[in-house]
Amino acid sequence: QKEVEQNSGPLSVPEGAIASPNCTYSDRGSQSFFWYRQYSGKSPELIMFIYSNGDKEDGRFTAQLNKASQYVSLLIRDSQPSDSATYLCAVIYSSASKIIFGSGTRLSIRP
């Protein structure tokens, strides 16, 4: 079982719709969760982090965490073509000193 599992996509949604990449993680003791966005040929950029169960909103982005289900998602409202990128879910494991990344979900916003 992969430590952080994501569907590679592509996840294709029309402009203006809600896009929702998500991931699951294997360590039930994990405490910190991050979403990074990576454009092709560029470095990852932190867009959201969440530590507690529930929702955390920042502009058009909402991170959702369900520790019982070991599930993390990112809602992107009013999707724009500029949101087309790979979204990487990352988790700090309870026993580790490093951030473990999923393989990423490619998101494509159709104009």
Added chain:
Amino acid sequence: NAGVMQNPRHLVRRRGQEARLRCSPMKGHSHVYWYRQLPEEGLKFMVYLQKENIIDESGMPKERFSAEFPKEGPSILRIQQVVRGDSAAYFCASSPGATGAGEKLFFGSGTQLSVL
């Protein structure tokens, strides 16, 4: 306030040569992490360092790869006797504190290593 600086951006080596990748963390950051990324794949953790200490090297291949973060100067990822399979993007990230405390990573632009 400069971000994480990596150089070179592109590095071409022939099989058997050595590759040295450099990373200067953001000002005030004392924790450095190296990740490798193959095309269409996620980031694979390699090593986590603090000044003069290797904290976690569980992702480093057992041979040919080494990393350091001296008291003065940048962090160096060194790959000896490179092979074609080493071709990848190598990203460095830094944080002000330990990620175990929830600190966030900030990434450099990466070094694209191509082995001919």
